[in-house]
Amino acid sequence: MKKVLKNSTQLILGLVLLCFVCSRVNYLLVSDDPWIRILMHSYYEQENIDNLFLGSSHVYSAVNPYILDEINGQNNFNLSTAAQRWDTTCYLLKDAYSRYDIKNVYLECYFWTNTKCDVWSENEQKYVPTDWIDAPQNYSIAWVLSYYMKPSINSLAIQLHSADVDHMLETIFPFVRYRANVFNWEEISKNIDVKKSEEYKSYTHQEFPTSIDGVQGLTEYRPKGFSYSENRIIIDADKNFSDDRDLGFNCLSPKSEKYMRKTIEFCKKKGINVKLYITPMTGVQLVSADNYDGYLSDMRNLANEYDVEFYDFNLIKPDYLDIDSGEYFCDLYHLNSVGAEKFTPVLWDVLNSSIDKNSDMFYEYLEEKYAAEEPEIFGVYAKKSIPRDDTPKHYTVASNKKDMTYRITRTIDDGDANKDDTVEVIQDYNANKTFDLPIDQHGTITIESKYNNQELSISVAY
Structure with a gap:
């Protein structure tokens, strides 16, 4: 018995020592992700979340939760991260449900994270269509999020689903992802300085990125999952878009669709009202997708299968929301704070109504919209x-x-x-x-x- 007790004590002490050493090495090597760190800190501070908005950066740039709070008198929260994978969305929803009394869930369905992406294969010397969840460049999206989450079944699920077995060490030990910097004292010093800064300790972050025309605009990460941006597309020179998606070939990816379905089914099972929507995008990105109307058909079929409302605000008629101008976008992907201020009230009016009342507000397809517009x-x-x-x-x-x-x-x-x-x-x-x-x-x-x-x-x- 004494031997068992001694061995157990040694094992526990060994694990404690391992955790301590890992935490210190993480402190030195792991780079800060200010958006996710601030987001998750704010998430755990909420007394309750009534309306939960999940999805990619298109959510946190376009949906202003503070405006929604004023409109509906409830607590609205954007639990959104850049290029958010659908398996991550599913487990984040489950985590939020375990902590808060969620009334409504709104899922943003940006095609970039729902469809296959092209990944370069050295062996085949060509780009290979790959599920967004399986693409190696997207492993870090789940890694970083799980790093800033409190320990739970759902944070563990995000971590374990983040990468394939060949990257098991990176999945378990965050510092392994930064092993190239073990002897890079400049990078280590930079990490330490960031983590000692007042901005880091106070969970605030500001940037002043410069656009192609030399104009600087404030970008600020705010609580409740909102990225405030003053940047604008004010000259045509900005309108060069790098595209890696052809929706004629890269249709809904199997894993992403599976977890999209799981997310909707979870809401249905728990009696949570769920709706799907897409935020406004620039014209150049919509056209670059090649077969955007085909993607819309797939999404409508999925929504109809679950009797869930689906709205694409790229198809809203200008009488209800005229937001195509570059002054409303901080780049070719995202709305800026002015765009969010204009878009958010319309978004809520639509989501808080019914599809029967809203149907006349939207074109059915992009082709119909373009037929009604002046040439551009x-x-x-x-x-x-x-x-x-x-x-x-x-x-x-x-x-x-x-x-x-x-x-x-x-x-x-x-x-x-x-x-x-x-x-x-x-x-x-x-x-x-x-x-x-x-x-x-x-x-x-x-x-x-x-x-x-x-x-x-x-x-x-x-």
């Missing part, structure tokens, strides 16, 4: 190419009319301010909208278009 060139988007310096970059003009003709020229920036930049005509007016440019060159693309006696022009940096 949204910018250009670049598809992924083979990751080599000698490979050209494939560009496509993003516009809302199929029968436009385009004249495309480019100015090549040679880096010499004393010399005139080289101007090259890529094509004269014709219906072609795709072209290649050297990946190592930079300058300005100018696109001129004619449509029904109307002339349009846009200049985009590349």
